Amino acid sequence: MIIKRGNYKSINPDISYYINDDLHLFADEHIYFLDGNNGIGKTTFIEQIVLPLLKKQKLPALFVGQDYELQLYLMCATSLCPVHIALENPSNLLQSLLRKYNYIKIIIFDEFDKRCEIKNLNNVLDKHNISSILVITHIPSHHRKDYFSETFKTGCTLHMNNNNSTEVCNNRVIELSCEILWQQ
Amino acid sequence: MRDIMATIKLITLLLTVVAFIYTQYTDIWTINFTLQITVTTILIALNILLNGRKNTANNILFAAPFVIFGVVIGSFLKYAFDYTNDLQASPLTIAINFIDTVFIINICLSRFTYIDVLNLPFSKDFKNHIIITRSLYEKAIPIFTRMRWHSDQLPPPPDIIGYFQYKIFRASIYCKLIPALFLHIYNEAVQIENIIENRRRHFK
Numbered sequence: 001m002i003i004k005r006g007n008y009k010s011i012n013p014d015i016s017y018y019i020n021d022d023l024h025l026f027a028d029e030h031i032y033f034l035d036g037n038n039g040i041g042k043t044t045f046i047e048q049i050v051l052p053l054l055k056k057q058k059l060p061a062l063f064v065g066q067d068y069e070l071q072l073y074l075m076c077a078t079s080l081c082p083v084h085i086a087l088e089n090p091s092n093l094l095q096s097l098l099r100k101y102n103y104i105k106i107i108i109f110d111e112f113d114k115r116c117e118i119k120n121l122n123n124v125l126d127k128h129n130i131s132s133i134l135v136i137t138h139i140p141s142h143h144r145k146d147y148f149s150e151t152f153k154t155g156c157t158l159h160m161n162n163n164n165s166t167e168v169c170n171n172r173v174i175e176l177s178c179e180i181l182w183q184q
Numbered sequence: 185m186r187d188i189m190a191t192i193k194l195i196t197l198l199l200t201v202v203a204f205i206y207t208q209y210t211d212i213w214t215i216n217f218t219l220q221i222t223v224t225t226i227l228i229a230l231n232i233l234l235n236g237r238k239n240t241a242n243n244i245l246f247a248a249p250f251v252i253f254g255v256v257i258g259s260f261l262k263y264a265f266d267y268t269n270d271l272q273a274s275p276l277t278i279a280i281n282f283i284d285t286v287f288i289i290n291i292c293l294s295r296f297t298y299i300d301v302l303n304l305p306f307s308k309d310f311k312n313h314i315i316i317t318r319s320l321y322e323k324a325i326p327i328f329t330r331m332r333w334h335s336d337q338l339p340p341p342p343d344i345i346g347y348f349q350y351k352i353f354r355a356s357i358y359c360k361l362i363p364a365l366f367l368h369i370y371n372e373a374v375q376i377e378n379i380i381e382n383r384r385r386h387f388k
Binding site: 071 | 367
């Protein structure tokens with residue numbers, strides 16, 4: 001999927017996103033780490049720009065949001081995973097959901113690492129042949145390779161920066177740039 | 185004095201809801217479509233004024249699936265099988281009644297604050313139940329809206345062909361929304377009860 005270079009408006013009238021260069025997302029065996037300061041609009045970017053684009057291009061993706069507790073019961077109901085098992089370990093729920101929707105190849109996690117051990121998460125991703133994931137995370141960049149390089153061949157960081165110098169119609173402009181962390 | 189005021193307020197609000205629901209069963213209401221639309225508009229405007237646009241939008245989104253389902257199934261039963269219910273009203277009137285009831289309860293509930301609940305001359309346990317029910321009612325609608333949004337994100341299988349199959353897939357997920365909402369609300373109720381109990385113990 002390509003998000004073309006340019007300005008993207010969000011539902012919040014004060015924020016718009018500027019993408020410096022064409023952004024190639026969800027390539028095979030790629031993991032993308034979206035980082036930036038708290039409150040900069042990472043979740044908004046995913047919910048209002050990435051998810052509608054994925055839907056438009058009919059790419060089957062699963063979104064696990066920050067409000068995981070809200071999704072939990074819905075996921076349990078759709079995947080027929082018992083609630084106590086899901087509560088015990090969120091990766092179990094993810095596993096049964098991926099077993100049910102086995103056509104999902106892309107996952108977007110919004111700070112899921114806070115709820116689930118990365119080792120367990122990697123096991124699930126490995127088992128279900130997930131081709132690409134995007135993670136909103138606060139894991140320090142020097143740890144990212146250690147955690148995910150065995151599961152994914154390429155790791156990229158998407159930096160989200162608040163650009164104070166560029167203001168379009170008094171809007172806050174968020175710049176998004178991509179940096180490759182490792183490539184095998 | 186405070187407890188008397190709170191009781192009067194509660195009784196007035198309850199009577200308002202009961203009277204409004206009773207009106208919906210009268211002939212004047214059932215046959216007068218203009219009256220129904222006018223009252224619905226007034227209630228929506230009042231809700232925007234008292235509880236804001238977001239709350240109103242959430243309420244409409246909450247009522248929408250029930251209303252659409254009611255109108256479609258009701259019309260089908262009425263016109264295909266000449267089925268009439270006890271109300272003798274058209275499916276559209278029943279749908280409007282449902283929206284009105286949601287808004288009237290919402291408006292009355294928003295006028296009855298937590299301080300009013302505390303001032304009521306009931307036992308502590310009973311007041312606890314009222315506080316929990318009120319907070320859950322407030323939470324349920326935004327939670328339902330967000331859950332619906334999450335359910336919309338679940339991708340359909342790639343082998344789905346055509347609009348009809350896609351709608352069946354979405355409907356099968358929507359069916360799971362109500363049990364999921366119930367479980368979530370139940371869990372919230374247990375948590376709120378524990379928090380209140382903890383506070384009570386602390387003050388003892």
